[in-house]
Amino acid sequence: MFYHDRQLQYKVRVEKPNPEFAKLLQQAIGGVEGEIRVCLQYLFQAWNSRGPQKYRDMLLETGTEEISHIEMLATAVALNLEGASTALKEKMAASNPLVESVLGGKDPRHILSAGLGAMAADSNGVPFNGSWIVSSGNIAADMHANVYAEATGRVLATRLWEMTDDPGMKDMLSFLIARDTMHQNQWMAVLEDLGNVHPIPNSFPQSQENQQFNYTFVSTNINQEPSPHTRWTEGPSVDGKGTFTFMHAEPMGGMPDLSKPDPLTHAQTE
Amino acid sequence: MFYHDRQLQYKVRVEKPNPEFAKLLQQAIGGVEGEIRVCLQYLFQAWNSRGPQKYRDMLLETGTEEISHIEMLATAVALNLEGASTALKEKMAASNPLVESVLGGKDPRHILSAGLGAMAADSNGVPFNGSWIVSSGNIAADMHANVYAEATGRVLATRLWEMTDDPGMKDMLSFLIARDTMHQNQWMAVLEDLGNVHPIPNSFPQSQENQQFNYTFVSTNINQEPSPHTRWTEGPSVDGKGTFTFMHAEPMGGMPDLSKPDPLTHAQTE
Amino acid sequence: MFYHDRQLQYKVRVEKPNPEFAKLLQQAIGGVEGEIRVCLQYLFQAWNSRGPQKYRDMLLETGTEEISHIEMLATAVALNLEGASTALKEKMAASNPLVESVLGGKDPRHILSAGLGAMAADSNGVPFNGSWIVSSGNIAADMHANVYAEATGRVLATRLWEMTDDPGMKDMLSFLIARDTMHQNQWMAVLEDLGNVHPIPNSFPQSQENQQFNYTFVSTNINQEPSPHTRWTEGPSVDGKGTFTFMHAEPMGGMPDLSKPDPLTHAQTE
Amino acid sequence: MFYHDRQLQYKVRVEKPNPEFAKLLQQAIGGVEGEIRVCLQYLFQAWNSRGPQKYRDMLLETGTEEISHIEMLATAVALNLEGASTALKEKMAASNPLVESVLGGKDPRHILSAGLGAMAADSNGVPFNGSWIVSSGNIAADMHANVYAEATGRVLATRLWEMTDDPGMKDMLSFLIARDTMHQNQWMAVLEDLGNVHPIPNSFPQSQENQQFNYTFVSTNINQEPSPHTRWTEGPSVDGKGTFTFMHAEPMGGMPDLSKPDPLTHAQTE
Amino acid sequence: MFYHDRQLQYKVRVEKPNPEFAKLLQQAIGGVEGEIRVCLQYLFQAWNSRGPQKYRDMLLETGTEEISHIEMLATAVALNLEGASTALKEKMAASNPLVESVLGGKDPRHILSAGLGAMAADSNGVPFNGSWIVSSGNIAADMHANVYAEATGRVLATRLWEMTDDPGMKDMLSFLIARDTMHQNQWMAVLEDLGNVHPIPNSFPQSQENQQFNYTFVSTNINQEPSPHTRWTEGPSVDGKGTFTFMHAEPMGGMPDLSKPDPLTHAQTE
Amino acid sequence: MFYHDRQLQYKVRVEKPNPEFAKLLQQAIGGVEGEIRVCLQYLFQAWNSRGPQKYRDMLLETGTEEISHIEMLATAVALNLEGASTALKEKMAASNPLVESVLGGKDPRHILSAGLGAMAADSNGVPFNGSWIVSSGNIAADMHANVYAEATGRVLATRLWEMTDDPGMKDMLSFLIARDTMHQNQWMAVLEDLGNVHPIPNSFPQSQENQQFNYTFVSTNINQEPSPHTRWTEGPSVDGKGTFTFMHAEPMGGMPDLSKPDPLTHAQTE
Ligand SMILES: [Ca+2]
Ligand SMILES: [Ca+2]
Ligand SMILES: [Ca+2]
Ligand SMILES: [Ca+2]
Ligand SMILES: [Ca+2]
Ligand SMILES: [Ca+2]
Incomplete structure (x- = not known):
C-alpha cells in the first residue's frame, strides 16, 4: 500500500x-x-x-x-x-x-x-x-x-x-x-x-541444450575471415562452464518444405 | 551488406x-x-x-x-x-x-x-x-x-x-x-x-553527481524499519567506488510552486 | 514524494x-x-x-x-x-x-x-x-x-x-x-x-463562438425527418446559456479548392 | 447507411x-x-x-x-x-x-x-x-x-x-x-x-459494494493531516445516497503471500 | 459533408x-x-x-x-x-x-x-x-x-x-x-x-536515377547461382523503359567510417 | 540463412x-x-x-x-x-x-x-x-x-x-x-x-459473390447526380469479367434490431 x-x-x-x-x-x-x-x-x-x-x-x-x-x-x-x-x-x-x-x-x-x-x-x-x-x-x-x-x-x-x-x-x-x-x-x-550465475535461467539443465553450439562464436561474415582472437572466440567462457570456440556459419537445416496452400485460405491459383 | x-x-x-x-x-x-x-x-x-x-x-x-x-x-x-x-x-x-x-x-x-x-x-x-x-x-x-x-x-x-x-x-x-x-x-x-566499469556511463565525472545520494539505499517504507543489513545497504559498493549506506526517505524538495495558469491555455476560471 | x-x-x-x-x-x-x-x-x-x-x-x-x-x-x-x-x-x-x-x-x-x-x-x-x-x-x-x-x-x-x-x-x-x-x-x-459551469472551458468568451450554431441540434439524417422533440432539440440548454433549436444539415462551406500539386512533392503527372 | x-x-x-x-x-x-x-x-x-x-x-x-x-x-x-x-x-x-x-x-x-x-x-x-x-x-x-x-x-x-x-x-x-x-x-x-443517476452503473445493487468504503475519502498523506473539510470529505454525497466521511489510509490486507515459483517457469534457483 | x-x-x-x-x-x-x-x-x-x-x-x-x-x-x-x-x-x-x-x-x-x-x-x-x-x-x-x-x-x-x-x-x-x-x-x-505508367512517381526524371541498377535483379544468394531465367531477370522491363538484367550482389560502398564519439553524448571511455 | x-x-x-x-x-x-x-x-x-x-x-x-x-x-x-x-x-x-x-x-x-x-x-x-x-x-x-x-x-x-x-x-x-x-x-x-488475374483472390468462386453489386459503382452523393460516364461507371470491367454499371446508393438492409441489454453487462437502467 x-x-x-x-x-x-x-x-x-x-x-x-x-x-x-x-x-x-x-x-x-x-x-x-x-x-x-x-x-x-x-x-x-x-x-x-x-x-x-x-x-x-x-x-x-x-x-x-x-x-x-x-x-x-x-x-x-x-x-x-x-x-x-x-x-x-x-x-x-x-x-x-x-x-x-x-x-x-x-x-x-x-x-x-x-x-x-x-x-x-x-x-x-x-x-x-x-x-x-x-x-x-x-x-x-x-x-x-x-x-x-x-x-x-x-x-x-x-x-x-x-x-x-x-x-x-x-x-x-x-x-x-x-x-x-x-x-x-x-x-x-x-x-x-545470487552468485552471478550464468547462463540465465540457471534452472534449465544445460545438458538439454545443444552441446555443439552453446559456446561457439558463429561468424556470418561471407569472406570467411579467420578468428579475430578475441575474448569471445577462445578461452574459457565468462560463465565458467565452457570454452569459447570459433566457426564459420554453415547451413545445417536444409531447405524448408511447406505444404501446398490450404484451399480454405484462398491462396491464388495459377 | x-x-x-x-x-x-x-x-x-x-x-x-x-x-x-x-x-x-x-x-x-x-x-x-x-x-x-x-x-x-x-x-x-x-x-x-x-x-x-x-x-x-x-x-x-x-x-x-x-x-x-x-x-x-x-x-x-x-x-x-x-x-x-x-x-x-x-x-x-x-x-x-x-x-x-x-x-x-x-x-x-x-x-x-x-x-x-x-x-x-x-x-x-x-x-x-x-x-x-x-x-x-x-x-x-x-x-x-x-x-x-x-x-x-x-x-x-x-x-x-x-x-x-x-x-x-x-x-x-x-x-x-x-x-x-x-x-x-x-x-x-x-x-x-571493457573492464566491467561502473557506473555507466563511465565518462561522466562522478564528482558532478550529488555526493550524498550516490551510494545510499533510500528506504521508502512508511514504518521506518531498520536497515535489513543486506549487500546493498552496507559495505563497499559493487562498483568499488563508494560505500553503501542506509537511510529513511525524507522530503528535501519542499512543496512545488507553479505559477497561475496562463490565460491563453484556457484553464477554468472560478 | x-x-x-x-x-x-x-x-x-x-x-x-x-x-x-x-x-x-x-x-x-x-x-x-x-x-x-x-x-x-x-x-x-x-x-x-x-x-x-x-x-x-x-x-x-x-x-x-x-x-x-x-x-x-x-x-x-x-x-x-x-x-x-x-x-x-x-x-x-x-x-x-x-x-x-x-x-x-x-x-x-x-x-x-x-x-x-x-x-x-x-x-x-x-x-x-x-x-x-x-x-x-x-x-x-x-x-x-x-x-x-x-x-x-x-x-x-x-x-x-x-x-x-x-x-x-x-x-x-x-x-x-x-x-x-x-x-x-x-x-x-x-x-x-466549481459551479458546474458549462461550456468548458468557461474562460473562452462565448461571444467569440459562432452564434448560429452553438445551441442547435444539426440533424444529418438524409430523410429530413422532423424534430424528435427531445431534451436536446428544444427548450433551454443544459448550461443555461442558450436555447436548443433543431435544423437539418445543409452545406455552407462550398466546394474545397486546393491548388495543383507542388512539383517537389512528385505527384503523378498525367 | x-x-x-x-x-x-x-x-x-x-x-x-x-x-x-x-x-x-x-x-x-x-x-x-x-x-x-x-x-x-x-x-x-x-x-x-x-x-x-x-x-x-x-x-x-x-x-x-x-x-x-x-x-x-x-x-x-x-x-x-x-x-x-x-x-x-x-x-x-x-x-x-x-x-x-x-x-x-x-x-x-x-x-x-x-x-x-x-x-x-x-x-x-x-x-x-x-x-x-x-x-x-x-x-x-x-x-x-x-x-x-x-x-x-x-x-x-x-x-x-x-x-x-x-x-x-x-x-x-x-x-x-x-x-x-x-x-x-x-x-x-x-x-x-437519464436522471443524472449515480453511481454508474446504476444497475449494480449497491448493497453488494463494500459499505465501509463507498463514501469515505481515504487520505494517503503520510503526515496524517486532519480533514480539510471540503465538499468531498463531509456532508451528503453528490449522488444523494450516502454521507462523505474522512479517514486516514491504513492497510487492511496484510502481506501478500505468493507460492514458490513453479519449476516449469524456470525461475532462478539459488 | x-x-x-x-x-x-x-x-x-x-x-x-x-x-x-x-x-x-x-x-x-x-x-x-x-x-x-x-x-x-x-x-x-x-x-x-x-x-x-x-x-x-x-x-x-x-x-x-x-x-x-x-x-x-x-x-x-x-x-x-x-x-x-x-x-x-x-x-x-x-x-x-x-x-x-x-x-x-x-x-x-x-x-x-x-x-x-x-x-x-x-x-x-x-x-x-x-x-x-x-x-x-x-x-x-x-x-x-x-x-x-x-x-x-x-x-x-x-x-x-x-x-x-x-x-x-x-x-x-x-x-x-x-x-x-x-x-x-x-x-x-x-x-x-492514368496510363498504367511506371515507375511511380512518373514525375521524377529517370535520368537522375542510377542507370546501372534500375533494371537489374540483384541476387544476394551466397552460392552465386546462375540466373533463374525468369520474367524479372531478362527481357524488357514491365514498365517498358528498360531491360532486365541479372547480377550477383557485390559490395560497392566500402567500409563505413564514422567519427569517434562526441564527448557530450557520454559514450563509454576505455 | x-x-x-x-x-x-x-x-x-x-x-x-x-x-x-x-x-x-x-x-x-x-x-x-x-x-x-x-x-x-x-x-x-x-x-x-x-x-x-x-x-x-x-x-x-x-x-x-x-x-x-x-x-x-x-x-x-x-x-x-x-x-x-x-x-x-x-x-x-x-x-x-x-x-x-x-x-x-x-x-x-x-x-x-x-x-x-x-x-x-x-x-x-x-x-x-x-x-x-x-x-x-x-x-x-x-x-x-x-x-x-x-x-x-x-x-x-x-x-x-x-x-x-x-x-x-x-x-x-x-x-x-x-x-x-x-x-x-x-x-x-x-x-x-500470374496472369494479372482479378479479382483477388481468384480461388473464390465468383458465383458465390452477390451478383448485383460486384460490378456496380455505388454513388453515395446525396444530390443523386447522374453518372459521370467514367472508366469505372460503364463499359467492361478491368478484370474482364463483368460490365460496370452505375447506381445511386439506397438502403437495402432495413433498420438494425438489437436485443435489450444483457443484465450481466450492467447497462444503465432507466
Ligand atoms: Ca537468437
Ligand atoms: Ca530514477
Ligand atoms: Ca466536432
Ligand atoms: Ca481504483
Ligand atoms: Ca529498398
Ligand atoms: Ca468495404
Whole structure:
C-alpha cells in the first residue's frame, strides 16, 4: 500500500524557463529510458515476486522512490513551460510563417493538450508504452533488465545535464544521476548475492541444450575471415562452464518444405 | 551488406502440427523477448558503432545470425499451422457455439491475415514495436541491454521447450537455447573486455553527481524499519567506488510552486 | 514524494486459482478502464495543477490510493495463476492439438513472459498506453475525464464481479467497486465546487463562438425527418446559456479548392 | 447507411498558409482530443446501442456530423501547407544546417509521406489509436466519456484559436467551438434525461459494494493531516445516497503471500 | 459533408449468435485489412486530392460507402454476441478452471469493455492504428495502396465466409465480397485511366536515377547461382523503359567510417 | 540463412552533416514507407511461401538486399549527425530560449537516446510497427502490397532527393531510387507471370459473390447526380469479367434490431 507527502524528494528549481528543455525532459518521464518505466518495472517485479522476501522488499522500496522521480521531472517540465504560450503567441503573430520557425523544438502538445504541463510521453510525444515493463518471473533476468534500464537512464540524464546551463536543472539532474549510480549498484548487488550465475535461467539443465553450439562464436561474415582472437572466440567462457570456440556459419537445416496452400485460405491459383 | 542461403541454419521439423503452439512461438518471433528484437538491436548497434572495430564486427556477425533465427521460427510457425484451417472449419461446423470453444488458444489472424503463416507479432497478436530496439551510443549500456535480452529470450525458450512434446520442436529449441547461452556469454565478454566499469556511463565525472545520494539505499517504507543489513545497504559498493549506506526517505524538495495558469491555455476560471 | 507499506490496502484471497480469470483481471490493471490509467491520470493532474491547492491535494491523495489498487490486482492475478503452468503442460501433453483447445482463454504471456505474474497490459495482452492519461490544464475538463474513467472502471469491475464465483475475488471486487463509487462522487463534488459551469472551458468568451450554431441540434439524417422533440432539440440548454433549436444539415462551406500539386512533392503527372 | 455532399459543412479559408499551424491542426484531426475520435466514438455507440431508439438516433446524427468536421480540418491542413515544400527547399539550400533551423515546427511527414496533405495523426505525428474509442454498453458511462471528449476538444480548439491570427482559421475554429458547446450540452441533456443517476452503473445493487468504503475519502498523506473539510470529505454525497466521511489510509490486507515459483517457469534457483 | 440514413446498406442477419465469430469479424472492422482502414484511407485521399476532380469525387463516393460497411459489420458483431455473457457466466460457474477452457476463442473485451458490442480493434483486440492510412499525394501510389487494401480485404472476407455456416453471415459476406470485387476494379480503372505508367512517381526524371541498377535483379544468394531465367531477370522491363538484367550482389560502398564519439553524448571511455 | 559483408552495398558520403536531414532520413528507415518494412515484408512472404519455389527465391533475394538498404540509411543518419551535439550545446548556451528555436527540426532522441545514431523509428520518432508487414498467404495480394510499398517508397526517396543539396546524399538516393524502380518492376513481373488475374483472390468462386453489386459503382452523393460516364461507371470491367454499371446508393438492409441489454453487462437502467 502507498502513501505520499506533499513535498518533493529533492528540490526542483528553474531559473530561466525553457520550453525546448521541457520537451527534452519528457524523455526522462515517459521515454523508454524514463522514470515511469523503472517505477512500474520495479513495482511489478515486487508484486510478482515469489521470494525471497528481501528482494521483494527492495524492489518495493525503490519502485516507490521512482514515483517521486516522476514527480520531480513533471514539476520540472511545468516550470520550464511557464510563459511559453504567451511568448509563442507573440512570436506567431510577428512571424512570416513560410520563412521563420516559431514552434521550433517545442512540443506542441505541451500547449495544446496539457496546458503547460507534463505528459506521459517521450520527447517526441510518443506515449509511454506498457510493453517496456519487464517482470519475467526470473529474478536474474529481471536484474539485468534493471541494470540496463539504469544504465540507459543515467546516460540520458548525463546528456540532459550537458544540454542545460540552468543551475536549478543541473542540480536536480545531479541528484537523479546520483540515484542512478546507486540503483545500478543495487541491482548488481542482487546479482552478486545470487552468485552471478550464468547462463540465465540457471534452472534449465544445460545438458538439454545443444552441446555443439552453446559456446561457439558463429561468424556470418561471407569472406570467411579467420578468428579475430578475441575474448569471445577462445578461452574459457565468462560463465565458467565452457570454452569459447570459433566457426564459420554453415547451413545445417536444409531447405524448408511447406505444404501446398490450404484451399480454405484462398491462396491464388495459377 | 547482406547475403543469404536457401537453407536454414538448423533443421526445423514438426511431427504433429499444433496451431496453439504456433501461437506460442510467435512470442519468440515478434515479442519483446523475440528474435526480431535482438536482430535489429544488434544490427543497429553495429551500424551506429563509433569504434572500436572489433565490437562493431561482432555485433554485425551476431545480428546477422539472428535473422536466421527469425527464419527458423517463422518456418516452425508455418509447419505448426498445417491442416489448421480445415480442422477448424470442421469443428466450427459441428459446434454449438455458445457452449463449446472452437478457436481456443489459436491466433485467429494466423488464418485470417496470414493464411497459415507467421507474423511480425507476439503471442497475443500485438505487433512488433521498434521502441524495443536499444542502441544508446554507450557500448556498456548496450551490452547490458543485450545480456537482458538474451536472458529473457532464453527464459522464454525454456518455457516453450517445456510446453511441447514434439521432438522436432524440442530439438530446434535446444539449438536456440544453446545460442542464447553463447550470446549471453558474448555480451558479458565484451563487458569484461571493457573492464566491467561502473557506473555507466563511465565518462561522466562522478564528482558532478550529488555526493550524498550516490551510494545510499533510500528506504521508502512508511514504518521506518531498520536497515535489513543486506549487500546493498552496507559495505563497499559493487562498483568499488563508494560505500553503501542506509537511510529513511525524507522530503528535501519542499512543496512545488507553479505559477497561475496562463490565460491563453484556457484553464477554468472560478 | 511517496512511501509504501508492505501490506495491502485490502485483502486479496483466491480460493480456486483460475488463469482465465487472471486474464480478465488484466483489463482492470492495464486496460483503458484500469488502475494504471487512473493512477497516472490523477497524479499527472496533481503535478500539473496550477491551483487551487485543495484540488492538487485531493488528486495527489487519490492518485496515491490507486497505486494500491494496481498492487491488489497484480496480487490477484498472481494468485489466480498458481498451478497454471503445470496444469497446462499436462493438458498440452494429453491433447490432440487439432481437435482440442488447450490454452483456451488463458493469456500465453502470463506463462511465457511473466512466469505466472501480472503484466502492464489489458485482457488481450495489449500494452498500457500513455496516451490515455488526461491532464489538460483545465480542471473541469479533467474532472469529466475522471468521472468517465471511474464510470467505465466501475462498469468493468461489476462485470468482473459477475464473472466469478470465487468468494475472495468477489470480496476484493466489492471493495474496488465501493472505491469507484466514492471516486465518482469525489470528482462530481469538485465539479459542484466549481459551479458546474458549462461550456468548458468557461474562460473562452462565448461571444467569440459562432452564434448560429452553438445551441442547435444539426440533424444529418438524409430523410429530413422532423424534430424528435427531445431534451436536446428544444427548450433551454443544459448550461443555461442558450436555447436548443433543431435544423437539418445543409452545406455552407462550398466546394474545397486546393491548388495543383507542388512539383517537389512528385505527384503523378498525367 | 451514409451519404455525402461535395460541399463542406462550413467554409474553410486560409489567408496566409502556415505549415506550422498545419502541424498544430493535426491535433484536432488525429489526436486524442480530435474529430476522428469523437466521430468513431459516437458512431460505435450508436451501432452498439441496445435502446432506447432516441439515443441511438442522436448518436448517429452527431457521429455523422463529426465526419464533416474531420473533412473541414483536413482541408484546412492542406490549405496551410500550400507553398510549403518550395519554401522549405529554398531555405534548406540557403542554410548552414548546423546553425540554423529549417524544418522548425513543421511536421516532416506533411511533405515526405503526405505530399502536403492531412494525416490520421496528432500534432507530433503519433497515429490515431482505436483504443481511444469508448463504447461501453452503459449509456451513462458513454455520455460522460462524450462530455469529457467535447470538453477537451473545446479546450483544444480555443488554444488553436489563440495561436492563429489568420481570419479564415479563426472563423472556422469559431464554428467548431460553437459545435463543441452544443455537443457538450447534448450529452448533458441525455444525462439529465437519464436522471443524472449515480453511481454508474446504476444497475449494480449497491448493497453488494463494500459499505465501509463507498463514501469515505481515504487520505494517503503520510503526515496524517486532519480533514480539510471540503465538499468531498463531509456532508451528503453528490449522488444523494450516502454521507462523505474522512479517514486516514491504513492497510487492511496484510502481506501478500505468493507460492514458490513453479519449476516449469524456470525461475532462478539459488 | 456527410449524411446518414437509419437503415443499413445491406441486410445483416444472424441465425445462431456465435461470440467466436464476433471475434473473427473484428478483423474486418478494426484490422489492417478492415473497413475503418479503407474508409479513412479513401476519405483522406479525397480530402487531400489536388485534382483532377473526377478522382476526388470517386474517392469521396466510395469512402462514404465504406462507413456503411463498418456499420454492417458492427451490427453483425453485436448480433453474434447476443446471449454471450449469460452463457459465459453459466459455463464459468460450472467449470473446473484448471482443466476446461471457458473463454475459449472469445474476445474478453467484448463483454468487459464493450458490453456485447463492437470495438475499433482487430480480432486479437489490437486497436485500429492510423498509421495504416495511406494518402501519399501521388495518386498512382495511392491507387496501388487501394488495390492492395481491397485484395487483402477480399481475401479476409472469403476466409470469414469459409469459417461460418450461418446463412445470414454468409449472405452479408457475399455482399461485401462483391463490393471488394468492384472496388478492386475501380482502383485499377483509375490506374488504366492514368496510363498504367511506371515507375511511380512518373514525375521524377529517370535520368537522375542510377542507370546501372534500375533494371537489374540483384541476387544476394551466397552460392552465386546462375540466373533463374525468369520474367524479372531478362527481357524488357514491365514498365517498358528498360531491360532486365541479372547480377550477383557485390559490395560497392566500402567500409563505413564514422567519427569517434562526441564527448557530450557520454559514450563509454576505455 | 544469412551472411554479411563488412562493406556497404553502395557508397554513403555526407559532405555537410545536417541533423535535420538525419531526421528526414529516419522516415526511410523506420517509417511506413521505409526499408525495415519492405525488408521484413519480403522476408516474411518468402518464409511463409507455399510455392512455387521461384517466387520464394525471389522474395528471399530481395528481402536480403533490403537489409543492406537499412544499413546504408543508418550509416547516412550517423554521418549527418556528426558534430550535432557540440553545435547544439553551443547554441543552447547562447540562446534566449523563449525567443529562439534551438532544437528546430532535429530529433531530440538522436542525441538523448541514440547518442548520434540511427533509430528504428520514423521522422517523427514514432517507432516502427510490425502491423505494417503484409504477408497474406495470397501471392497476388502480397505483390500488390509490394508494388504499393515500392511506389510510396520511391515517392519518399524522390522527396528526400529534392530536400538535399549534399552531393553524397543525392548520389545515395539516386541509387535507392533506381532500386525502387527495379523492385516495382519485379513485383509487376510476378503479377504478369500470374496472369494479372482479378479479382483477388481468384480461388473464390465468383458465383458465390452477390451478383448485383460486384460490378456496380455505388454513388453515395446525396444530390443523386447522374453518372459521370467514367472508366469505372460503364463499359467492361478491368478484370474482364463483368460490365460496370452505375447506381445511386439506397438502403437495402432495413433498420438494425438489437436485443435489450444483457443484465450481466450492467447497462444503465432507466
Ligand atoms: Ca530514477
Ligand atoms: Ca537468437
Ligand atoms: Ca481504483
Ligand atoms: Ca466536432
Ligand atoms: Ca468495404
Ligand atoms: Ca529498398
